[in-house]
Amino acid sequence: MGVTVNPTVSRRRLGSELRRLREVSGMTTQQVAERLLISQPKISLLENGHRLIKPRDVRDLCALYGVQDQRRVDHLMQLARESGQQGWWNSYGDISYGAYIGLEAAAAAIRSYEPMVIPGLLQTPAYAQAVIAGTIPHATAEQAATRLQVRLRRQSRLGAPRNPLRLWVVLDESALRRVVGGCEVMREQLDHLIHLSARPHITLQVLPHDVGAHPGVSGQFALLEFADATDVSVVYLERFTSDLYLEKRSDVRRYSDMYAHLQTQALGPDRTRHFLDDVVKTYGGTEFCPDLYRSGHGVQRVQEPCPSMS
Structure with missing residues (x-):
């Protein structure tokens, strides 16, 4: 039997990890936004778990933050994939x-x-x-x-x-x-x-x-x-x-x-x-x-x- 994935939780965990990595790197959300040519509010939404993020964007953020552990990068990319899945409630339409x-x-x-x-x-x-x-x-x-x-x-x-x-x-x-x-x-x-x-x-x-x-x-x-x-x-x-x-x-x-x-x-x-x-x-x-x-x-x-x- 497969493991049930909760996309809401995966998105929150991923956001929390990305925020922690950014803080360790010493970068502000504004600096990250300028480096990746995206808006600062988007970074905040990602870190708060309120917005989906693609695995490749996670990879780019990890590179920017200097993450060397490939297993950790793979784990975060997997969280990104899980966060894009559908919860059981999505089968009922727009809730x-x-x-x-x-x-x-x-x-x-x-x-x-x-x-x-x-x-x-x-x-x-x-x-x-x-x-x-x-x-x-x-x-x-x-x-x-x-x-x-x-x-x-x-x-x-x-x-x-x-x-x-x-x-x-x-x-x-x-x-x-x-x-x-x-x-x-x-x-x-x-x-x-x-x-x-x-x-x-x-x-x-x-x-x-x-x-x-x-x-x-x-x-x-x-x-x-x-x-x-x-x-x-x-x-x-x-x-x-x-x-x-x-x-x-x-x-x-x-x-x-x-x-x-x-x-x-x-x-x-x-x-x-x-x-x-x-x-x-x-x-x-x-x-x-x-x-x-x-x-x-x-x-x-x-x-x-x-x-x-x-």
Whole structure:
């Protein structure tokens, strides 16, 4: 059986190695750009793992940096070849967050804070379908179906027989109270969370409303950590138009400290399961039923609460 190649990781490792070689040579990115007749931003993108590089360009850079070890040159050229391969997510077409999927697929551990919705790795199919429909209202039926397939396939990391993803999640209470898809969907989703939280490699904590202000009020973030010591940890910030990836050690340290504070303020895993049990009961047994009414300001949507929540 062949070794599975993750092009995102290969590109990041290659960029990191090229940056290290340049720094050892004493050259600046501007000097490298002038010698190779390319733009300085291109050098920065290559070193940050945000741009593909051809094997022959790697060879030219190694020559410029004075690398004498041919085995090392061959290794870096092989990383360049691997970085140009396709990840499994590419078979689904143009996925806007493909870079994140590549990092997630290679991560050994993820620490995630979610303020508004259940994180994708823990979503049931019905909940995921409702989230996609609500957050991407202009998506075609085919695009929505593709998103759902990709999301569910990502979840395979949690059930991997060898080295399953180590996942910590701090979930704001708002995500539990926000009725996505209806009462039945929410009840199924929360039962699913309770079931998953019993797995040894998944730690779930709820941050109750009565905690008040906390370090996560500015929004969602995730910390991705990797088994290989050469792979730098990444902070992922999901945004509407373009996501952010922070790799500076100072940024990673800052978000790690924020996450530690959130974990301290959140309920422990056992209390979280009891909390989820209580929230599940509030959804009763009647389907959520939105209604429409007209006012002088146009059509507005009114969501009638589930009977047991009123």
